[in-house]
Amino acid sequence: MSADSTPSVLLIGYQDQDNLGLRYLLSSVLQAGFAGRIETYTADPEPIVALAERLKPDVIGFSLIFQYMSPAFGRVIEALRVAGCRSHITIGGHYPSFDAEEVLQRIPGADSIVRFEGERTLVELMQKLGRREDWRPIAGIAHRQGEEVVVNPLRPVLDDLDLLPFPDRSDIDYRSQELPMASVLGSRGCPWDCSFCSIRPFYEAQGGKLRRLRSPAAVVEEMRQLHFEQGAEMFLFQDDDFMATGRRARRWAEDIASRIIAAGLKGRIAFKISCRSDEVHYDTMARLAEAGLTHVYMGVENGDDQGLANMNKRMKASAHLEAGETLRSLDMSFDFGFMLLEPYSTIEIVRNNVAFLDSYVGDGWTVAGFCRTLPYAGTPLKTQLEAEGRMLGTPFEPDYNFLDPKLDRFYDWMLLTFYERNFTNSGLNEVLRRLNFDARLKLPNRRKFQPSERAKVQRITAECNGHALYCLRSALDYIEATPVDAIDIRGGYLAKLTAHEKMQERRLITELDTVNAGRFEWRQFLESDQEFRSLGGFANAWTLAPQDLPVVG
Amino acid sequence: MAGSLESRLGNIEELCIIIIIIIFGGGGRGPGPIGDSVTTDTARVEALMRLVRPPRGDPFASDVTRMPLEAIEARLLEVNAELTRMRSHEAELNTRLKELRGSKTK
Numbered sequence: 225m226s227a228d229s230t231p232s233v234l235l236i237g238y239q240d241q242d243n244l245g246l247r248y249l250l251s252s253v254l255q256a257g258f259a260g261r262i263e264t265y266t267a268d269p270e271p272i273v274a275l276a277e278r279l280k281p282d283v284i285g286f287s288l289i290f291q292y293m294s295p296a297f298g299r300v301i302e303a304l305r306v307a308g309c310r311s312h313i314t315i316g317g318h319y320p321s322f323d324a325e326e327v328l329q330r331i332p333g334a335d336s337i338v339r340f341e342g343e344r345t346l347v348e349l350m351q352k353l354g355r356r357e358d359w360r361p362i363a364g365i366a367h368r369q370g371e372e373v374v375v376n377p378l379r380p381v382l383d384d385l386d387l388l389p390f391p392d393r394s395d396i397d398y399r400s401q402e403l404p405m406a407s408v409l410g411s412r413g414c415p416w417d418c419s420f421c422s423i424r425p426f427y428e429a430q431g432g433k434l435r436r437l438r439s440p441a442a443v444v445e446e447m448r449q450l451h452f453e454q455g456a457e458m459f460l461f462q463d464d465d466f467m468a469t470g471r472r473a474r475r476w477a478e479d480i481a482s483r484i485i486a487a488g489l490k491g492r493i494a495f496k497i498s499c500r501s502d503e504v505h506y507d508t509m510a511r512l513a514e515a516g517l518t519h520v521y522m523g524v525e526n527g528d529d530q531g532l533a534n535m536n537k538r539m540k541a542s543a544h545l546e547a548g549e550t551l552r553s554l555d556m557s558f559d560f561g562f563m564l565l566e567p568y569s570t571i572e573i574v575r576n577n578v579a580f581l582d583s584y585v586g587d588g589w590t591v592a593g594f595c596r597t598l599p600y601a602g603t604p605l606k607t608q609l610e611a612e613g614r615m616l617g618t619p620f621e622p623d624y625n626f627l628d629p630k631l632d633r634f635y636d637w638m639l640l641t642f643y644e645r646n647f648t649n650s651g652l653n654e655v656l657r658r659l660n661f662d663a664r665l666k667l668p669n670r671r672k673f674q675p676s677e678r679a680k681v682q683r684i685t686a687e688c689n690g691h692a693l694y695c696l697r698s699a700l701d702y703i704e705a706t707p708v709d710a711i712d713i714r715g716g717y718l719a720k721l722t723a724h725e726k727m728q729e730r731r732l733i734t735e736l737d738t739v740n741a742g743r744f745e746w747r748q749f750l751e752s753d754q755e756f757r758s759l760g761g762f763a764n765a766w767t768l769a770p771q772d773l774p775v776v777g
Numbered sequence: 778m779a780g781s782l783e784s785r786l787g788n789i790e791e792l793c794i795i796i797i798i799i800i801f802g803g804g805g806r807g808p809g810p811i812g813d814s815v816t817t818d819t820a821r822v823e824a825l826m827r828l829v830r831p832p833r834g835d836p837f838a839s840d841v842t843r844m845p846l847e848a849i850e851a852r853l854l855e856v857n858a859e860l861t862r863m864r865s866h867e868a869e870l871n872t873r874l875k876e877l878r879g880s881k882t883k
């Protein structure tokens with residue numbers, strides 16, 4: 225790390241999709257004259273303990289992205305302390321920002337929490353520690369004082385994101401990746417106030433604009449450098465909502481597209497964005513497609529107007545269908561988040577959701593994944609459920625019951641049946657998501673799918689969706705007609721549905737193995753590198769606590 | 778299941794071809810009274826039908842009315858799996874058809 229006495233930081237976290245949060249922190253620390261490096265988090269504390277013993281960093285910073293992972297992070301921190309680590313240990317990320325008190329009380333080895341946007345807070349922390357000054361009054365810090373946890377006032381938000389140095393990627397060798405894929409961030413924040421989401425409260429907490437945009441020139445310059453100097457070909461925009469909101473956002477996006485073309489990147493790169501369905505406008509998408517946009521992720525979340533209202537999505541389900549048609553007409557791949565169940569679901573809403581999925585992706589353009597809403601820290605939903613006395617589980621693993629107990633049985637059955645399909649990297653949902661993405665990827669060094677190959681992938685996806693939706697419909701019919709106490713999710717008809725779904729999944733996986741053998745080797749794609757995971761597999765972004773997971777088989 | 782449906786579809790196809798041949802081709806108007814041909818052809822079609830697909834009464838109605846709940850559930854799973862497979866296969870075939878016709882006209 226640093227051979228001299230320059231204060232140093234060891235940043236630890238998952239590195240899927242580059243973990244830009246850590247890389248922005250590192251570049252800010254380096255710019256301020258400190259030393260630092262990033263290391264991948266491992267549940268086994270041994271490698272981290274060994275590294276900390278060797279480097280003896282002044283600060284160890286953990287990037288805690290997933291709420292349910294808090295106990296595992298706590299075990300690694302405890303192991304560091306047991307091994308005699310004397311570094312200042314701090315934790316950052318969405319969850320500890322909202323729930324600093326809980327985290328510090330449950331992870332006694334941690335000294336502080338760097339809350340919300342952390343670049344300037346971490347730099348100041350290192351400055352204070354380097355000068356052996358009292359770091360406790362720093363704005364944006366939470367720390368322990370005796371038995372109490374003190375949460376300091378936050379610092380004002382950084383208005384101009386262009387003042388931040390580009391994220392440090394010096395340790396990433398994009399050229400060695402099968403598909404060199406880099407994450408970039410064009411903006412921070414989202415003005416929408418969906419009940420299940422903590423993005424708006426996260427940025428609202430520090431004041432300032434709800435969405436801050438980097439200048440298109442800076443965004444494209446970063447892309448240009450990543451392509452020509454580091455070999456990146458695929459770019460994943462990690463913006464909370466790339467198109468939020470209105471004409472101003474569309475002009476900004478179109479400006480980025482124009483600059484990509486002007487920078488000579490057209491035809492050399494491809495990129496992916498995330499947005500809402502009602503922000504998919506043909507003209508803007510066509511311009512972005514010209515610049516290389518090939519994939520769009522949409523936060524669809526619900527396919528029933530009442531369900532959408534329950535989530536405060538402020539849109540109608542018809543917008544999802546229109547967006548799907550627009551993207552199909554531009555020959556783009558897309559995928560989407562979908563919460564089949566939320567705390568206010570009724571059987572009718574769930575049934576409508578299943579029908580919606582059939583209309584939306586019954587043709588197999590993309591695979592239908594589904595889960596339920598969880599009330600994460602910082603979300604309006606959590607506050608609402610707390611007010612209603614419905615919050616269950618633990619702070620790290622929130623839970624709730626549905627208003628209709630039959631839906632609890634339905635959800636349990638759904639997990640049991642679709643866990644592998646929806647929530648593992650080797651499940652059909654993830655495999656087909658990846659294949660559909662690849663099928664429409666346009667890059668010069670990438671073997672293109674033939675139309676017949678695409679059709680086969682689409683056919684298998686349509687089958688995968690069709691079987692799942694049939695099982696969901698059938699289970700709903702059964703559960704609706706059966707007294708709640710008589711619903712047996714592990715036996716009788718529901719068990720047969722589970723077995724049926726799993727049998728169809730096995731058959732389709734086998735069929736994928738034989739599709740165009742020798743030309744279309746999906747297993748090689750999956751095993752070749754991390755590209756597959758970089759697209760955001762469910763297994764890398766759990767919405768489930770491990771003990772929620774059903775025993776399969 | 779897949780095999781049996783395919784073989785049934787194959788039989789129907791075969792039957793249709795035979796009927797077409799009888800009406801428009803091989804069984805066409807030879808010598809003899811014109812008015813007899815329909816009767817003759819119907820008799821031949823019936824004979825052929827018995828040959829290709831022996832009469833089975835009204836299998837769907839009797840099957841369903843006699844089927845117990847569990848058998849219906851199981852049968853529905855089979856039927857739906859097949860329907861889903863055939864629908865997605867039809868879409869794939871249509872895509873390929875368009876592709877081939879497109880390349881032919883180029």
